[in-house]
Amino acid sequence: MPPEPDLCFAAAFAPALLDPVRPAPEIVTGPNGKAAGKRYDVYRNNVTVSLIDALAAIYPAVQRITGTDFFRAMARFHVRGTPPISPLLSDYGRDFPAFIAQYEHAQMMPWLADVARIERAWLDAYHAADAAPLSPAQLAAVAPERLDGLVLIPHPAAGIVRSQFAAVTIFAANRDTSPVGRIDAATPEDALVTRVEFDVVVRHLPPGGAAFASSLMSGRPLGEAAARALDAATDFDIASNITGLIEAGAFTSIAFGDV
Amino acid sequence: MTTAIAPDMSAVPLRYSAPIGGVAGTSFKPEHLQAILGAKQQRGFFEVHAENYMGAGGPPHRALEAIRRDHPLSLHGVCMSIGGPQPLDKAHLARFRELVARYQPALVSEHLAWSTHETSFFNDLLPLPYTAATLRNVCDHIDQVQDAIRRPLLLENPSTYVAFRESSMSETEFIRAVAERTGCGLLLDINNVFVSATNHGYSALDYLADFPLARVGEIHLAGHAEQADDEGDLLLIDSHDGPVADAVWKLYEIVVQRRGPVPTLIEWDSKIPDWPVLRAEAAAAQAILDRCRPTGLTGDRHAA
Numbered sequence: 001m002p003p004e005p006d007l008c009f010a011a012a013f014a015p016a017l018l019d020p021v022r023p024a025p026e027i028v029t030g031p032n033g034k035a036a037g038k039r040y041d042v043y044r045n046n047v048t049v050s051l052i053d054a055l056a057a058i059y060p061a062v063q064r065i066t067g068t069d070f071f072r073a074m075a076r077f078h079v080r081g082t083p084p085i086s087p088l089l090s091d092y093g094r095d096f097p098a099f100i101a102q103y104e105h106a107q108m109m110p111w112l113a114d115v116a117r118i119e120r121a122w123l124d125a126y127h128a129a130d131a132a133p134l135s136p137a138q139l140a141a142v143a144p145e146r147l148d149g150l151v152l153i154p155h156p157a158a159g160i161v162r163s164q165f166a167a168v169t170i171f172a173a174n175r176d177t178s179p180v181g182r183i184d185a186a187t188p189e190d191a192l193v194t195r196v197e198f199d200v201v202v203r204h205l206p207p208g209g210a211a212f213a214s215s216l217m218s219g220r221p222l223g224e225a226a227a228r229a230l231d232a233a234t235d236f237d238i239a240s241n242i243t244g245l246i247e248a249g250a251f252t253s254i255a256f257g258d259v
Numbered sequence: 260m261t262t263a264i265a266p267d268m269s270a271v272p273l274r275y276s277a278p279i280g281g282v283a284g285t286s287f288k289p290e291h292l293q294a295i296l297g298a299k300q301q302r303g304f305f306e307v308h309a310e311n312y313m314g315a316g317g318p319p320h321r322a323l324e325a326i327r328r329d330h331p332l333s334l335h336g337v338c339m340s341i342g343g344p345q346p347l348d349k350a351h352l353a354r355f356r357e358l359v360a361r362y363q364p365a366l367v368s369e370h371l372a373w374s375t376h377e378t379s380f381f382n383d384l385l386p387l388p389y390t391a392a393t394l395r396n397v398c399d400h401i402d403q404v405q406d407a408i409r410r411p412l413l414l415e416n417p418s419t420y421v422a423f424r425e426s427s428m429s430e431t432e433f434i435r436a437v438a439e440r441t442g443c444g445l446l447l448d449i450n451n452v453f454v455s456a457t458n459h460g461y462s463a464l465d466y467l468a469d470f471p472l473a474r475v476g477e478i479h480l481a482g483h484a485e486q487a488d489d490e491g492d493l494l495l496i497d498s499h500d501g502p503v504a505d506a507v508w509k510l511y512e513i514v515v516q517r518r519g520p521v522p523t524l525i526e527w528d529s530k531i532p533d534w535p536v537l538r539a540e541a542a543a544a545q546a547i548l549d550r551c552r553p554t555g556l557t558g559d560r561h562a563a
Contacts, residue, residue, distance in 0.1 A: 006392030007344035009423060013385065014376040027388075028421035031460045035489035039420040039458070042486070042496060046383040054382065084380040087338030087351055088313055127314030156315065198318045 016040070017047045018080045051079040054089045055096060059119045061174035062100070062112060074103055090127050094120060111165030111185050118171045118202060121159040121193040125200045128157035133196050133249035139242070142254065148223030152216050152251040157195035160205070160214050164188050168204040196249035203248055208233030212241055213250065279304055279331045279365045281520020281551070283544035285537050286527055292322050294534035303541060304365060306333035306524050312362075313354045323362065333366035333477065333524065334358055338380070341400045341414070342387040343373030356407045366477050366522060368413035368446045369404065371397065371434065388423030389433040394440075401441040413444040413476045418451035418483075418497035420458055430455070431469035438474045445471065448479035449510050450503065450526075454495040458488075463510055472518040480511060480544060481526035499528040502540060512547050520548045 009027060016022035024040035055075040056063050063071040078099045084092040097120060100106050101113035133155055142150060161167065168189040173180040190210035192203045205213065208229040215225035222242070229236040245251065284304035287295075295305075305326050312319050326332070336355055339347065359367055372384035387393050404412050416434060428436075438445055447470065456463035482501030488494040503511075503525065515521070525540040 006390060007396055009388050009393075009425070010344050010373060010376045010385075014379070014381070017381055017383075017385075018379075024421075027423055027425065028386075029424055030488060030490075031422060031458075034492075036421050038487070038489045039494065042420045042494070043383055043385060047381045050382045084382065085378045087310055087340075087348065087375065087380050087382075089310070089382065090314055126317050127319070128316060130316035130320075157317075195317065198321055 017044055018083055020044065048076060048079055051083065051092070052076055054084075055079070055093050058090075058093045058123055059096065059116055061119055061171050062116050064174045064177075065109065065112065065115065065170070066106070070105070074100070074106065077103070090123060096120070111163065111167050111170055114161065114163035114165055114167035115171045115174070117161045117163075118167055118191050118193065121161050121191070122200050122202060125157040125159060125193050125195040128155075128195060131156055131252045134246055134251040134253055136243065136246050138254060139246060146256060148221060149256050150222040151219060151255045152222070152245075153253045153255060154217040155194060155249055155252050157193075157200070158217060158250040159193040160210055160217065161191040161193065162210050163190065167191065168202060171202060192245070192248060192250065194249045201248065203244075206233075206237075206241065208236035209241055209244075212236065212238075213245055216245070217250070277331075277365065279522050281515075281522070281548040282331075283523045283525070283541040283548060284331075284333065285525045285541045287323075287326055288527075288531050288537075289319070289322050290531065291534040291537070292325065296325060298534075300329050301538075302545070304331040304333055304522065304524075306335050306366070306526075309334050309336040309355055309358055310338050312358055327362055331365040332362055333368065333522070334362065334364040336367075336369040337384070338374050338382075339369045339400075339404065340373045340375040341369055341404070342371055342385075342393070342397055343375055344396060345375070345377070347400055347403055348375065352404065352407050355404070359408045359410070366413060366446075367408060367410065368415055368477060370415045370417060371437075372417050384417055386417060386419045386421060386423070389426040389428045389430060391427065394428075394433060394436055397437055398440045401437065401443050405441065405443065411442060411444050411476075413446040414438070415446040415448050415479065416451050416455075416470075418448070418454040418458075418495075420494065420496075422459060429469070431466060431471075435469075435471045438471055443474075444476035445474045446477045446479060447472070447475045447514065447521075448481070448526075449514060450479065450481040450483055450507050451497060453504070453507050453510060454483050454497050457493060457495045463506075464513070467510065467514060472514065475514075475518055475521055478511065478514065478521050478523040479526050480507060480523060480540075481528075483507075499526050500530040501527075503543075508543070508547075511544070515547055515551045520551055523548060 212229035
């Protein structure tokens with residue numbers, strides 16, 4: 001139901017907030033007939049700057065790589081085209097990696113969008129529900145003949161980001177202020193993002209590891225996940241990968257059969 | 260002997276949390292967590308923006324639990340869009356209610372403003388005209404919030420930079436009517452009063468004289484910044500990025516003398532200083548509160 005005519009102020013006030021070409025809305029004024037231009041600009045500025053700041057807080061490594069001016073110019077385009085649809089800013093910016101991937105001025109950094117995807121997964125892990133991770137002993141207690149049908153329940157904080165580039169190394173090198181050495185960006189890297197207790201950790205998965213972990217995390221049984229991993233990497237080591245995932249806190253519990 | 264007349268605290272409904280009285284507190288910023296936990300526990304309270312604690316889990320809730328263990332909490336909503344024409348976001352209201360139930364804050368507040376239109380969230384406290392229609396709308400929204408949280412909400416007066424041509428009443432008339440119709444309390448932000456009075460060319464003292472001080476359950480103090488309007492005149496920005504201005508301290512003393520001690524918050528949200536600096540601002544507010552505190556022994560009980 002549209003608001004009653006007396007409540008149309010928001011429809012008149014809102015459109016120019018993210019559109020610098022539009023003049024201040026007619027419905028507002030300064031006191032005693034003063035102009036509203038610079039006054040309305042305060043709101044425009046608050047909206048745009050606070051949303052750019054929100055993206056900068058979610059994507060610090062991207063900002064460090066591009067430099068602040070480049071980042072804020074890029075983020076401004078995104079904020080104006082894709083403002084948040086939720087009042088929870090920790091949910092904002094999910095479309096930003098895809099925006100970066102097609103952003104004209106970022107084309108010489110083809111790995112930048114994947115670095116952003118890892119940062120987005122990092123924040124999701126940070127805010128994810130608390131849950132105790134599966135202990136290695138629980139897996140060790142499973143009878144060998146039941147392992148093929150074993151299903152692992154993913155931890156709420158666990159996520160995977162796959163990249164054709166060295167996104168994990170570039171991400172890790174740019175999340176703090178220490179100097180960045182030479183990185184061969186062309187080496188494909190897949191990331192496992194987890195949070196045990198309160199520290200988010202991003203790990204570099206071995207070849208086949210992402211196919212394996214993705215299968216498991218989507219509820220496929222261990223035997224099937226192992227087959228997919230071996231398709232991806234013939235020398236895939238199931239035992240060390242399953243141990244690594246459990247130690248990283250990727251799962252909370254075990255079940256059997258499809259769930 | 261006394262147990263027969265003492266209330267059973269376990270039976271007291273959530274909405275009647277213990278009042279904290281004339282205590283000065285600060286915004287809680289995660290970067291101060293270790294300094295706060297490491298210091299000897301001091302009188303005070305902490306205020307957080309509700310939206311920063313609406314994630315499912317992780318470090319934010321751990322920090323807030325640690326703070327809440329030893330201190331009263333004020334839950335300050337920023338994004339409910341109470342002043343907006345569209346219906347309240349039910350999911351957001353449910354999250355807000357969940358936080359109230361989980362952390363049992365001593366104070367719960369929101370803004371006379373809006374931040375969402377259609378599907379866009381603007382992340383700013385946007386102004387509204389003061390008319391009969393917006394009054395009905397705001398009262399309806401506050402009723403919904405208070406029904407959800409089962410306790411009175413404190414509604415904060417805004418800082419504004421523009422006026423609406425269609426407004427038919429003053430801000431204080433509007434706020435007084437909202438409080439009377441909904442039974443809500445008020446959060447008086449004295450920096451906002453000073454900022455708006457400067458920006459709109461009225462007297463902050465006149466505004467405070469018209470403000471229903473008896474309804475005030477919390478006071479906010481904060482710093483502001485200076486810009487210029489189209490005519491080159493001073494335009495104050497509610498920036499929360501520095502110390503409280505001298506003029507705002509003076510207004511605060513006047514309000515406390517008139518109203519008596521009220522929980523008072525130093526808001527500092529950007530360019531956040533080290534904890535001792537923020538703590539010192541709260542101590543300055545506490546000194547003013549304590550000067551006005553009835554002593555019990557020498558105070559005139561009938562003075563109020």
